[in-house]
Amino acid sequence: MAQKAEPFWKRKSLEEMSREEWESLCDGCARCCLQKLQDEEDDQVYYTRVACRYMSESCRCTVYQSRNEKVPTCVWLKPEDVEHFFWLPNTCAYRLLSEGKDLDWWHPLVSGDPETVHAAGISVQGKTLSDADVPEEEWEEQIINWCSD
Ligand code: SF4
Numbered sequence: 001m002a003q004k005a006e007p008f009w010k011r012k013s014l015e016e017m018s019r020e021e022w023e024s025l026c027d028g029c030a031r032c033c034l035q036k037l038q039d040e041e042d043d044q045v046y047y048t049r050v051a052c053r054y055m056s057e058s059c060r061c062t063v064y065q066s067r068n069e070k071v072p073t074c075v076w077l078k079p080e081d082v083e084h085f086f087w088l089p090n091t092c093a094y095r096l097l098s099e100g101k102d103l104d105w106w107h108p109l110v111s112g113d114p115e116t117v118h119a120a121g122i123s124v125q126g127k128t129l130s131d132a133d134v135p136e137e138e139w140e141e142q143i144i145n146w147c148s149d
């Protein structure tokens with residue numbers, strides 16, 4: 001009987017993945033679409049519940065093709081930036097794999113279902129305010145602790 005092959009994220013490093021494999025690692029949680037604040041003294045990153053105004057209720061980017069023009073600070077993750085992935089949310093597949101960890105049961109690649117990231121409460125669905133409604137000077141009042149360690 002043939003042995004079942006290990007899934008690609010266990011066999012390959014982030015740098016070795018095809019573009020399609022790389023893209024499929026994104027679980028659709030939209031945690032990276034939350035606004036962040038960085039402490040100038042120690043560089044600590046704090047996540048807030050304030051989300052980018054272009055995030056839909058289903059956690060999708062509504063301006064995906066033009067996101068870099070609409071939101072210059074929108075981050076485009078690339079394999080060559082792996083050493084900087086420490087600031088990513090603690091559940092993000094790119095960060096987990098860059099730290100030698102595995103994907104959890106709710107990740108769509110493991111469950112086979114894109115809805116499990118929402119059902120497990122990992123996505124930001126229903127937990128955010130829009131940055132169209134909350135001015136930047138008030139973001140500090142909206143700091144959350146469920147995205148960072
Ligand atoms: S935090 Fe990571 S897994 Fe979640 S949407 Fe952003 S890139 Fe994708």
Ligand code: SF4
Nearest residue numbers: 033052054055061074
């Ligand atoms: S532009 Fe799109 S991908 Fe970028 S932060 Fe906003 S919603 Fe997220």
